[in-house]
Amino acid sequence: MYQIFIEPFRFPFMARALAELMILGALAGTVGVLILLRRLAFMTDALTHTVFPGVVIGYLLSGEGGIFWGALIAGAATAVLLTLLTRHRAVTEDAALAVLLTTFFAVGVVLVSRESGYTADLTAFLFGRILTVTPAQLTQTLAVTALVIAMMVILRRPLLARSFDPEGARASGYRIGLLDLATNTVVALVVVASVRAVGTVLVIALLIVPAAAARVVSDRLALIVPIAAVLGAFAGWAGLAVSYDASIHHGLRLASGGTVVLVLIAGHLVALAAAAVIRRRPRPVRRAA
Amino acid sequence: METTPEPQVPPPALDLDEVTVAYGPALALENIDGMVAPGEAVALIGPNGAGKSTLIKAILGLVPLAGGRISVLGRSPAAARRDVAYVPQADTLDPEFPISVGQVVLMGRYRRIGWLRRAKAADKEAARRALEQVGLADRARHRFGTLSGGQRQRVLLARAIAAEPRLLLLDEPFNGVDAVSEQALLDAIALLKQDGAAVVVSTHDLALAHLACEEVCLLNRRQYGFGPTQATLTPDRLRATYGGHALELRGDRVIVAHS
């Protein structure tokens, strides 16, 4: 156990990767509960793809440092366009999302395909470069985390009211439009912060799976949030450790981001099985009574 | 010598025998009994969640019975499907769906048209007549979603009429419907009854039950009465059905207040 789960992180680059993944896992797990309650999985997936052109343009304009800001601008543009598009009555939200997602992503693909390192750049964006996280990046992630957590703590009551009963929330004086903008901003911030480390395709897993697994185990929000956060962080740790161990000791190169997601999925399956066992248990008691 | 033909007794349009429906361990309906003859209408009356929709689904054969038996026109619900038409609540349908009123009504003929064949002139004629019966013949080319709520409900009734049913099931057809549409719905239902179709309609509206139905079934998971409208809609029975607290009496009128 020690050899697999502790030893690899003696190396500074592994320790930084671990810190980044665990922070992001906990953050995404927490925000994921909001996504679950609002049923925003599709919008989240769209956001993970639409930041791609921002990443590319940011990189082309000012190198590594431009990535974060490019992604942020693209994320904001998505949120605004999506709100405008769904006002049109003939455009359903899912169609609008699908068109936005693919068009934005395609712009990124076209821009990247002009560059020489086409495949390498695309791969980095899709699957992240967790092992090259710098101390500056870690600081950035911490700042985003603080900002997002602060927003969620302050807005927790109106956000919950709006998720449960939009009409009631409107009636009691909350501004639904502003709350939705806040929600989209929170999700976009998490996506932007994690995209460079874990890659676009895997952010969606971090944002959806821990919360869904927590929801299977409990129906109390006070438990779901911490369970999701812990599961997200744990999956980051275990996935990183397993992929490291496989490549060093068994000669099997496993992409670390993908391994993290598979650990998450395994956690979800365990949660489903556990819930099934718990639900089965009271039955014989009832029959005996 | 002329021999008089043996008088044939048609089977009842609907025969409920100790019908029990369960969702998991919870009973949604328990021991419902009753019979509806051709040309008659029965109102299902009870509070929200009383099992009215469940009973309609059971008559359609869409939920399994935990006990008892349902026979429709002397057959099992599944076997009688072709002679049964169902009218859902209009506001459960997407108003943005790209479909015309005429197309919606023609859906009532799909079972007859089959999979591969094109709609025949007779099918189109039946759809046109049905739309005329609900007073919306001039709206055939409009998009379904551009109509008012009451008009949409009438289109859905026209769809059911086009299917030439012998048993018609309506789920809360009068909810949020304007006075003109309400009258159009009542007229169309009366016409169907004249032609020998039986009607089952779930509703909150006791006045409409008096207007449209010979019989009522008082329902709140259990059955609190089944019989002629006037005799069955008594204050005591209604109080029992609605749990007693949400009821007011003024002379011979009964008002059920919903929380």
Next chain:
Amino acid sequence: MTAVDRAFLEAVLLGTVGGLISVQILLRRLPFFTLAMTHATFPGVVLAAIAGADLYAGGGLFGVLVVLGVLALSRRPEQGTTTAIGIVLSAGFALGVVLLSARDGFSKDLTAYTVGQILTVGPGDLTAVAVVGVIVLALLSVAGRQLTFRAFDPGGYAAAGYRPTVIDMALLLTVEAVIIVAVPAVGAILAVAVLVAPAAIARLWTHNVTAMTAIAVAAGIGSGLAGVLISTRYDVATGGTITVVTGTLFALSLAATTTWTAITGSRRGRRQAADRPASAVTGPSHLEEVG
């Protein structure tokens, strides 16, 4: 036939097939489901490549598993279809990534799978698209009416005595078949553009399902041809260019139809307002209607 000729032919075929099926995907509110299927078909293709088996068979087999997985997960009420799709989507893609990373030639193959390479399609790919096209045409001519009924009024469809599962399975399997033949040309992520955008464009122009289908096919073929033309001239990624053209077409249609409604709408708007009751009826939530 040169590679560019084949690319043009593939674009036309794919535009037609995608345009036809996209209308059904839009009406049944399946865009997100389609996205999940494109992502989750990916590990099937990777597995088939590793095992040296037929890529189409591998992708297809996995696609069927995905359909079953989503249907099974979304039966749990607290999960919801959207969440179930999200989980299956990320599981599928992660499995594909891990499998691919375990063998050599990681990034080159991966790019082909994610964004496609229409300039390398062979006669076999063209035949596959044509065969799937015949399947789509068969489905639409046998069950077109019933598909519209099912999408418009699920409760009424079951009440009329049809079996919803049968037609749902037929539609989902056909969508999966289209995805499998679209992936080699435009890639797993951009395949959604071919399968959703044409109908979204058409829906802006008309309320009629038949007219929608015609416009969707035209939009599919047009953006396919324009995409190949532009990308070969300026030497950029073809799948990406096709998608950008489709997106531009959507934006232009949106602008044109909105302007048109603004010009003619004041008159029509008054008439509609008179017909409409004061309380507007709200439609079902768009994202909940997937299953």
